[in-house]
Amino acid sequence: MHPIVIVGSGLAGYTLLKEFRKRDTTTPVTLVTADGGAFYSKPNLSNALSAGKTAAALAGASAEKLATDLNAVVLVRRRVNAIDTAAQRIHLDTGELDYSSLILALGADPIPHGLSGDGAAAVLAVNDLDDYAAFRHALDGKKHITVLGGGLIGCEFANDLAHAGYAVDVVHLGSWPLERLLPVEAGQRLADSLATLGVNWHFGRTGKAVEQTATGYRVELDNGETIAADVVLSAIGLRPRTQLAQAAGIPVGRGIRTNHLLQTGAPNVYAMGDCAEVEGLNLPYVQPLMVQARALAATLAGTPTPVVYPAMPVMVKTPAHPVAVLPPRVGAAGAWKVECSDTGICALHVDAAGRLQGFALTGSETGRRNALAKELAA
Incomplete structure (x- = not known):
């Protein structure tokens, strides 16, 4: 039996592996990564300095420990050079690896x-x-x-x-x-x-x-x-890693295109995280990634589960003046209604009928994010 193969050891790849193991403890899984494979949370890189944290302090469990704890094979410092979707095989710089399902959790590159x-x-x-x-x-x-x-x-x-x-x-x-x-x-x-x-x-x-x-x-x-x-x-932005998929003939747009089950245009190939464009949406944030990981883990374990996003505010880690934002959908017709105080800004994006479409909160107003997210979800 060929293993499920996950390419990428970022938050997306490891979260998927952990979620899958909650549902299936025995199916073989191999995770392939170009780096050392230690678990860390990428969002923490941009606020670790003032906390005095070194790279070593940010690294959690090692690849070896994760492989043992999660009953998986973790191949570190290996690069995937090509995907053969017909043969269901990936070509590494050290050889070939067959897969039953392939998950591309490739992340994004700096522009x-x-x-x-x-x-x-x-x-x-x-x-x-x-x-x-x-x-x-x-x-x-x-x-x-x-x-x-x-x-x-x-x-x-x-x-x-x-x-x-x-x-x-x-x-x-x-x-x-x-x-x-x-x-x-x-x-x-x-x-x-x-x-x-x-x-x-x-x-x-x-x-x-x-x-x-x-x-x-x-x-x-x-x-x-x-x-x-x-x-x-x-820090001018990130671009989803699509080159590997595109070279294999898998459709890409801004990201690797998938449906709500995270299936790409190739059989048994899925994409998730920063590299994925799910039904036209590329959401390079932690919350969407977690939703994707739970849904895809269930799908891989035999229960097809579509990705359904709740209202997910993005928290910007700027302690000097915190920001919580849930942007309106692209192309939404409406306008910002802004209220300012000495300690924060509350900006609500509303349509002509006054219905909430999104929000931007700063400072003391960020405490309203959960209530507004519930209003949006309703």
């Missing part, structure tokens, strides 16, 4: 920064535990950090770095942080709170080049302005 200059190769991105270890090493003895991107990850890193005592510049193309998720009032309140913490914003700007200097780097912006930096971190 290339596109910078020129002799310092461009030194620009860092933090997308896994190894990246975080390299970032921590680069920060040793340094002071001035430039973050490219003021989206969710950029804001979380900016908060974490500033709280840990670093001087932080954030270069962001938008007019306020998280502009794709937040109305201007909420975004501006977040920007102001991070500025109070010491973050220096450069809105409406992009990085063009990074040059080495005698003491570090010089970041050149599109308007000719320059920023002196000891370390440059790119």
Whole structure:
């Protein structure tokens, strides 16, 4: 009997394995990963610095322990080079592996920064535990950090770095942080709170080049302005890993396309997590991933279970000014109704009839997220 094969040891891959073992303790499962296979929660990478946590401290159980505890084979530091969907076989850099079902939990890659200059190769991105270890090493003895991107990850890193005592510049193309998720009032309140913490914003700007200097780097912006930096971190966004599926003839869009059962266009091949586009939705957050893992575990154990998302607010880890957001559906007709207080912003997205379609809460208003989520679900 060929094993169920899971490719990827991030939160998606391991959560699926754990959920499956709750339902089926004996069916062979092999998990393949390009990294060391230790369990860790990727969302914790962007707020570990001020907590004083090293990469080793963030790593939980080892691959060996997880393999034993979950009665699975865990193949570490192995790369999948190709999928043969007809033969139900994957080609690794060390050989071949047949599967009964294949689950692609591949995650996402940082979008290339596109910078020129002799310092461009030194620009860092933090997308896994190894990246975080390299970032921590680069920060040793340094002071001035430039973050490219003021989206969710950029804001979380900016908060974490500033709280840990670093001087932080954030270069962001938008007019306020998280502009794709937040109305201007909420975004501006977040920007102001991070500025109070010491973050220096450069809105409406992009990085063009990074040059080495005698003491570090010089970041050149599109308007000719320059920023002196000891370390440059790119956080301009993530792109689902679709190349492996696409090369195998599996349909992809923004992510690997699946139906509500997480089935791709190839027999017995599923996708989940950051790499998956489920019925047109790519939701690279923890809650959707957990919903997917529970549903797919049941499906693989013999009970076909569609993914049904509840109302899932996204919490942005910016202690300087917390944010909870549940965006309206793409294309939803309506407008933001914004109420501001000294301690927070409550922005409700409502349609012409006054029905709630989404919300953005900051500061003290984030306590309303569960009640509003229930209202949305109803």
